[in-house]
Amino acid sequence: MKIVEEKEPALLKRAVRGDEQAFLALYQRHQSSLYRYALRMTGSPWAAEEVVQEVFLLLIREPQKFQPDRGELGAFLFGVTRNRVMKHLERLPREDSLDAVNGNGNHWKEPEDPLTPMLIAEKRERIEQVREAVLGLPAEFREAVVLCELEEMSYEEAAQACGCPVGTIRSRLHRGRALLLAKLELLRDAPRRAGAGAK
Amino acid sequence: MMSCEEFERLGLDMDRPDATPEEAALASEHAERCPDCNALLASWREVKEDLRLLREITVLESAPARVEMRLKQELRTRRESRVPRSTVAIASWALTAAAVVAAAVGWFHARQTVPAVNGNSNPLAVRSVLPGDASTVDPMLLAADYDAASFTQLPGSMPSVSSDESVVQVRIQRGALMQFGLPVEPEQASEWVDVDFLVGEDGQPVAVRLHQESQGDSGPQ
Numbered sequence: 001m002k003i004v005e006e007k008e009p010a011l012l013k014r015a016v017r018g019d020e021q022a023f024l025a026l027y028q029r030h031q032s033s034l035y036r037y038a039l040r041m042t043g044s045p046w047a048a049e050e051v052v053q054e055v056f057l058l059l060i061r062e063p064q065k066f067q068p069d070r071g072e073l074g075a076f077l078f079g080v081t082r083n084r085v086m087k088h089l090e091r092l093p094r095e096d097s098l099d100a101v102n103g104n105g106n107h108w109k110e111p112e113d114p115l116t117p118m119l120i121a122e123k124r125e126r127i128e129q130v131r132e133a134v135l136g137l138p139a140e141f142r143e144a145v146v147l148c149e150l151e152e153m154s155y156e157e158a159a160q161a162c163g164c165p166v167g168t169i170r171s172r173l174h175r176g177r178a179l180l181l182a183k184l185e186l187l188r189d190a191p192r193r194a195g196a197g198a199k
Numbered sequence: 200m201m202s203c204e205e206f207e208r209l210g211l212d213m214d215r216p217d218a219t220p221e222e223a224a225l226a227s228e229h230a231e232r233c234p235d236c237n238a239l240l241a242s243w244r245e246v247k248e249d250l251r252l253l254r255e256i257t258v259l260e261s262a263p264a265r266v267e268m269r270l271k272q273e274l275r276t277r278r279e280s281r282v283p284r285s286t287v288a289i290a291s292w293a294l295t296a297a298a299v300v301a302a303a304v305g306w307f308h309a310r311q312t313v314p315a316v317n318g319n320s321n322p323l324a325v326r327s328v329l330p331g332d333a334s335t336v337d338p339m340l341l342a343a344d345y346d347a348a349s350f351t352q353l354p355g356s357m358p359s360v361s362s363d364e365s366v367v368q369v370r371i372q373r374g375a376l377m378q379f380g381l382p383v384e385p386e387q388a389s390e391w392v393d394v395d396f397l398v399g400e401d402g403q404p405v406a407v408r409l410h411q412e413s414q415g416d417s418g419p420q
Binding site for chain 1: 207208211212215216217239242243246247249250252253254256257258260261262263265266267269270271273274275277278
């Protein structure tokens with residue numbers, strides 16, 4: 001059977017026995033989504049790197065913590081990542097990258113748009129502002145925005161990831177949106193509906 | 200009809216794939232009628248566009264290569280420090296087998312060398328008889344039997360020259376006589392026989408004789 005076709009519990013079993021190929025297959029399948037989530041939540045490539053490393057070290061050292069009958073490996077890894085991120089945020093509420101260089105030393109991918117330099121600069125500023133505003137949200141509202149708006153999860157998926165009811169996710173997203181709008185309104189000083197949700 | 204409060208709570212979901220058609224329709228209808236909620240919707244759609252751009256610039260992000268290197272190193276370290284399960288299994292079996300063999304050798308040795316007491320089933324049941332002592336011994340075996348000429352000298356032993364020897368009566372399996380250098384037919388080795396050992400003053404047997412009535416005995420009584 002090709003490694004791409006193997007089920008993950010079988011791959012994990014082989015990985016635990018020292019099969020590097022099996023482990024790398026699991027790593028490549030999951031690391032990017034976990035890294036992106038950690039990056040979007042912490043705003044720090046270094047923190048995201050540390051979180052991903054910790055998550056996979058746990059998988060190597062304590063594979064018995066994953067129980068196949070309780071769910072998919074991806075969901076398990078996401079849960080561990082989420083816990084690590086929340087612990088990180090408790091210690092350091094927010095870390096900002098001072099520039100747009102990511103963990104690989106590359107600059108952020110520029111939005112592809114055939115615009116003039118001024119419009120490009122304006123767009124970059126807007127992106128940075130919304131990024132600042134998201135990172136400025138309290139952790140539980142930030143998570144709802146990250147999962148539902150950036151990760152594009154459905155309410156059901158986001159609720160499962162957070163281990164809470166759909167209604168809770170919707171409520172947190174509603175609150176997160178309101179705070180985002182209020183923050184951006186202040187940053188951009190643009191006319192918005194007064195008191196729109198920021199109660 | 201949807202109120203402004205409901206629109207703030209639910210209306211901004213109208214663009215989401217998981218919004219119900221009924222909610223989306225009600226929200227759309229309300230936004231058309233209410234300028235404030237329409238402005239709120241417009242503001243939110245701008246922010247959604249900015250969020251989309253933020254998502255785009257991070258969508259290709261992944262952990263740096265050094266994370267993979269560190270994890271590979273961890274795997275290799277754990278693999279090298281692990282004793283192969285086959286080695287552990289073989290060692291366990293070897294130890295167990297050695298213990299069993301040692302116990303068997305010890306048991307066999309103990310059964311061959313420990314002198315038996317009258318009344319037990321030890322194949323080396325022994326009664327020590329001194330010349331002239333008729334009180335404890337079957338008179339059939341004692342008395343005039345003590346005739347050195349009727350004894351067979353054991354290989355490697357010196358003929359007794361003193362009168363301090365004693366006769367030791369034993370009931371043993373014929374095969375035990377091989378320990379004293381005497382030949383025994385293999386098919387007769389398990390037969391129980393009554394023998395007398397002539398024991399010198401040093402305590403070592405020097406000669407042996409077989410009781411004729413022991414011929415063909417099958418075991419101790």
